[in-house]
Amino acid sequence: MAFRDVLNIEVAAGNGGDGSMSFHRAKYMEKGGPDGGHGGKGGSIVLRATQGVESLERLVGRRKFKAPNGAYGEGRLRQGSDGEDIFIDVPVGTTAFDEDSGRVIADLVRVGEERVIARGGSGGRGNSTFTSSTRQAPRFAELGTAGQKRRVRLELRLIADVGLVGYPNAGKSSLLAALSRANPAIADYPFTTLSPILGVVDRLDEAGTPLDERFTLADIPGIIEGASEGKGLGLEFLRHISRTRLLVYVLDVTRNPVEELRQLQAELYAYDPSLLEQVALVALNKVELTDEDLAVMVEDELVQFGLPVVHVSAKEGQGQAQLREAIFQMLPDRELWAQTHALEIEPDTVREEALRIEFRIDPAARGVGIVSTGQPERVWTIHGGGFEERIVRFSRYLEEASEYLGSVFKRQGLYNALKRAGAREGDTVEIGTHRFEYFDEDEGK
Ligand SMILES: Nc1nc2c(ncn2[C@@H]2O[C@H](COP(=O)(O)OP(=O)(O)OP(=O)(O)O)[C@@H](O)[C@H]2O)c(=O)[nH]1
Ligand SMILES: [Mg+2]
Structure with a gap:
């Protein structure tokens, strides 16, 4: 599928x-x-x-x-x-x-x-x-x-608690397989993983018995330099780790871990700067392939990133218990995290548009446009304030509802607003498709 x-x-x-x-x-x-x-x-x-x-x-x-x-x-x-x-x-x-x-x-x-x-x-x-x-x-x-x-x-977006990120072949899928019961494809070529996979990781006591505490771990395709410009599989899959609570950078100790981490962070930053604010740690993988002094030297160099470093071997088992425990200890509380990371959702109700009166035509001022009544036509067009919607709601009965609509419009202050804008007795008021004559109630009082 x-x-x-x-x-x-x-x-x-x-x-x-x-x-x-x-x-x-x-x-x-x-x-x-x-x-x-x-x-x-x-x-x-x-x-x-x-x-x-x-x-x-x-x-x-x-x-x-x-x-x-x-x-x-x-x-x-x-x-x-x-x-x-x-x-x-x-x-x-x-x-x-x-x-x-x-x-x-x-x-x-x-x-x-x-x-x-x-x-x-x-x-x-x-x-x-x-x-x-x-x-x-x-x-x-x-x-x-x-x-x-x-x-x-x-x-x-997969809702995983923890995300694994790293270059292709660093051993992300191997780590997922070692820490959980997931069964991802693992192979000695880049981009073995083509789509995100989730596993569940249990907390274990010292004897290795599962405690009633677990997190979900997401394995995503490898990221390479230029991924933010679409190289490799691109950064599409970073979407899945954008809402995890902790990131594990998986680095292959035999390659150039310092440079790789720098690149990884640059690509993550280009996709979404907030990814770098996530709680994170480094899994320095494949340590059984080098001698310990070398691994420690690499660790010293990684100090500049300010992240805890755990030495592991996904293949031979070293450091896996420590990595598991470090993640449990560093993982931010779910409820607290949810509160600070809630997305801003569009409000349900559309803010009502303010009333805008537009004085459209004054042929008299331009000296043209005498209509059949012999009067220059002045038209006031009403936008917003819910007036157009109301006209639509009575469009089948405009004639019959005109007196009712007039009283509603008056209560909403339409005539006062028109008067303030300079409307005169006999002017035309236009709301949507409806036109009627403006009539000044106070006139002649
Ligand atoms: N020697 C050694 N080899 C390892 C270790 N972890 C992984 N490998 C090997 O490294 C290769 C890549 O491992 P994967 O787990 O597929 O790597 P990945 O990071 O998931 O790679 P992509 O899915 O392509 O991004 C495989 O041949 C693994 O057997 C390790 O700790 N030691
Ligand atoms: Mg993989």
């Missing part, structure tokens, strides 16, 4: 159902009251983290997800049913990005965690809602709003 760890999908939440415009009808009753019910909510698209799914592969073949719409409201105050949410199961460790804004919209790190990635539209209110002392028979209702549509990129 190919290891797929990035997947692009398209998601569309359901639209909200329209509110109903209806009046009660019964025998012997001439004129019943308004009884239009509300529309139902549209279904949302929800990501859910599950265990036991190792890759995003499971989703392949299905790139588009659509949640059902909410049902229309009906007479007799019957509310439309809500559209059901659609759940997309993804492996723990999946992060979702909005393809267009690039922002993180979900980051699932615990089994069972859920996050809405496309919100269903809300249902419109039925006409029964809009009665008042002066409006007994509203002949309008509210439409449902559109569900959110998004292009989403899913990325899977």
